[in-house]
Amino acid sequence: MRLQSPWHPRLAEIDGSPAERLDAALSQDILSGALPVGARLPAQRDLAWRLGIGLGTVTKAYAMLERRGLLRSERGAGTFVAATAARHGDFIDLSRNVPPSAVGERLPGRTLAALARRIDAEMLSTYPPVAGHPRFRNELARWFRRLGMEADPACLLLTGGAQHALAVALTTVCGPGGTLVVEAQTYPGVLALARHLGLRVVGVAMDGQGMRPDALDEALDEALGRALKDAGGGGTAVYLTPTMQNPTTGSMDRGRRDAIVALCRARDVVLIEDDVYRLVPEPDFPPLASLAPERVFYVNSLSKTLNPALRIGGLVVPPAWFERAEAALHASGLMISPLGCAVMEQWVLDGTAEAIGAAIREEARRRRALASAILGPALREARHVGYHVWLPLAPPLAAALEVAARALGVLVTPPESTRATSTLTAPDPAASGVRLCIGGPAPDDLEAALRAIAGLLGNLGAPAPTRPVLA
Structure with missing residues (x-):
């Protein structure tokens, strides 16, 4: 008898076609580790019925995930998770500006x-x-x-x-x-x-x-x-x-x-x-x-x-x-x-490039929303979505935040590394702050790091987050 899939079917709450919403939901759960390596996915026909979408829509979403190496199909056996979550290290690194991972182990x-x-x-x-x-x-x-x-x-x-x-x-x-x-x-x-x-x-x-x-x-x-x-x-x-x-x-x-x-x-x-x-x-x-x-x-x-x-x-x-x-x-x-x-x-x-690009954009939006929910008004609002966010802070507070975050095992971009020390004009203290790179860490590591920084902002006397923090 086949094992039942542990996945609870859903469509991501994003703008897009049903196939893109299904792709995004599965991507989030695979890359976060909620769906472990080897986990079986629901049969396509059954999933289409449970979500109220067309069979072709499910087939398209599964194909998009296979192209990225996140899923593997075994003839006569079913479809399984083929990706692994990012590894945890001694530090959670928010100092390197990289896109979120969207490539599975099978793609190379x-x-x-x-x-x-x-x-x-x-x-x-x-x-x-x-x-x-x-x-x-x-x-x-x-x-x-x-x-x-x-x-x-x-x-x-x-x-x-x-x-x-x-x-x-x-x-x-x-x-x-x-x-x-x-x-x-x-x-x-x-x-x-x-x-x-x-x-x-x-x-x-x-x-x-x-x-x-x-x-x-x-x-x-x-x-x-x-x-x-x-x-x-x-x-x-x-x-x-x-x-x-x-x-x-x-x-x-x-x-x-x-x-x-x-x-x-x-x-x-x-x-x-x-x-x-x-x-x-x-x-x-x-x-x-x-x-x-x-x-x-x-x-x-x-x-x-x-x-x-x-x-x-x-x-x-x-x-x-x-x-x-x-x-x-x-x-x-x-x-x-x-x-x-x-x-x-x-x-x-x-078509792999298109699929990876779309997945990265969606994951970047999700991470930006997470950072906004945790850090609230301490975070500068941005017109575009990317892989970094900005905390405007006076130079002494920016330097203190870096030191305190490192003591908690969180690396942030050193404030002095982004400051243009001009040879012709004086530095602009009003432009000071700290860059947080949110694309690289595993999702649970990222949330832990952002919560740690939210706590430090209050301890340092900086503007503290006031928006509701995610449960």
Whole structure:
């Protein structure tokens, strides 16, 4: 006699088709460990009857989960859970900004088996062009278009992730002794690159949308004036994250984007746009590169939208800068893994990329809701959903929270790592706070960490959460 399924059928309370709601409900219960590895799922016909949906809907949802490796089917036996929950460690790490896990254990094997049937042996035997194989550049450009960025493959360089793309862009535009203009609170990785390359950093005051145009205008006055005096200095670039800003979660509306672009055009300054947190196309929030393709270096990657281990990035370069950027790429690395690119191509072709992307977006929304329920008004509200949240705190409280959280076994982003210590302007204390990265931990670890931080906020005298805490 077959064992009964331990799962209590439900549809997730989200906007979407019945298949998407069933997929989301099963994903949540599998990845949280509520449905353990090896657990049987209900028979498709029985599940359709119990939920009042069509058999084809159940078949579609099961197929979506199988493509991600979360389920496995055994002919004549049934369908079973194939994923494992994330492991617990000594610390709960809220300092690394990664997307939620959406890949099951069976997916890598199935992907490699598919590649074995169609991979080009010559591709693994020769060096590709510096910019990358044309077929893979075309595929990444097609993926960017799905996110709302119209990228010309001829202007696209393949890189080893977004960080590599940023390094190539900074080397190309700024060079030795150059100046990088950034938001007062910014991505720690770009500050590390600026230090490594010996660039001057100019921090620009922010508001709820990110970099303020008036403050940028003033900063460019100083930066460009200093560059004129320093004959041996390099170029000047403006770096920003206009959508789901890292770390403050602000997003620029269309008017702000137009104003930033107009300022840079007037002063003939290059922009570097980090767009790794764009999860869906949104016409009201267009990429800066679509507004000023002649002066915007556009950075994106698969690491934030599909899987952290898929280290494939793309740098869309203004045509006039392409040869210099290609030379900088050649100097920093001879080739991007063709096997990794083949995995990307396979996932896009067979629909796996679409399924993983949808699952990540839904899990990100769920985690954001959890953080909002636990931390309440201490948390800054965000227009977009991503993998990090922002706690606005005065510098002493931010530093104290990091130390206290570590003592409780919770790692948060060190406040000083996101603060732009400007060489030309004073730091902006009003932009201080702590970034919490909520994508990586297992769900129960995440909830425990957020509850610990909620308690610390009250103990430190910071604004305490007042919204109802989840049971």
